[in-house]
Amino acid sequence: MSTILRLDQVDRALSDAGSNIPPPPPGGWLKAVREALGMTIRQLATRMGVPHTLVLQAERNESSDRITLMQLRRFAQALDCELRYVLVPRTSLRERVDSQAEAVARRDVMPIAHTMTLEAQETGASYTRSQIEQVKAELLRGRWSRLWD
Numbered sequence: 091m092s093t094i095l096r097l098d099q100v101d102r103a104l105s106d107a108g109s110n111i112p113p114p115p116p117g118g119w120l121k122a123v124r125e126a127l128g129m130t131i132r133q134l135a136t137r138m139g140v141p142h143t144l145v146l147q148a149e150r151n152e153s154s155d156r157i158t159l160m161q162l163r164r165f166a167q168a169l170d171c172e173l174r175y176v177l178v179p180r181t182s183l184r185e186r187v188d189s190q191a192e193a194v195a196r197r198d199v200m201p202i203a204h205t206m207t208l209e210a211q212e213t214g215a216s217y218t219r220s221q222i223e224q225v226k227a228e229l230l231r232g233r234w235s236r237l238w239d
Contacts (some may be wrong), residue, residue, distance in 0.1 A: 093234055101183045108178050118152035120162075123169050138168045185232070190237045195225035 115122040124134055131149075135142040148165060159175060166173040199221045224238065227236040231238060 091188065097183050101179075104176070104179055105182070107178045111174075111176065111178065114152075116153070118149055120152050121149045121184070123171060124149075129169075134165075134168060138164070152216045156162065171217055182231050187234060187237065191229045192222070192224045194229055217230055 127129060131145045135145045138145070142210070144163075148161055152162070159173070163173045169207045181189075199218065
């Protein structure tokens with residue numbers, strides 16, 4: 091599968107994720123769902139066959155971002171919930187790749203432009219910009235792994 095095709099597929103899959111997933115409540119989802127169901131810590135512990143201190147610790151761990159996905163999955167099952175895990179990009183992945191290619195191209199071209207200016211061989215902003223665009227296009231045609239070095 092081509093890199094661009096994969097990028098587009100993942101971008102489409104994640105495009106609405108950020109707007110559809112609410113942020114976690116202050117005490118975490120475990121506590122919020124348990125309390126919404128009217129279930130006590132002891133009742134959840136009994137359902138899971140674990141000490142109530144484990145439930146209390148899991149709720150604390152979730153609210154401080156220290157819980158594991160495996161733990162969350164076990165608690166979700168006990169609460170008759172489905173665990174969904176997603177990374178929500180701040181911008182589209184395509185925009186992120188394009189932005190990184192631009193930054194790498196600028197990093198590669200600007201020192202040359204600066205040296206030429208120092209040697210009284212300044213080429214002008216439009217020429218420098220066209221060089222950046224050309225290097226960026228080459229980067230995007232090549233292996234994208236080079237963008238992240």
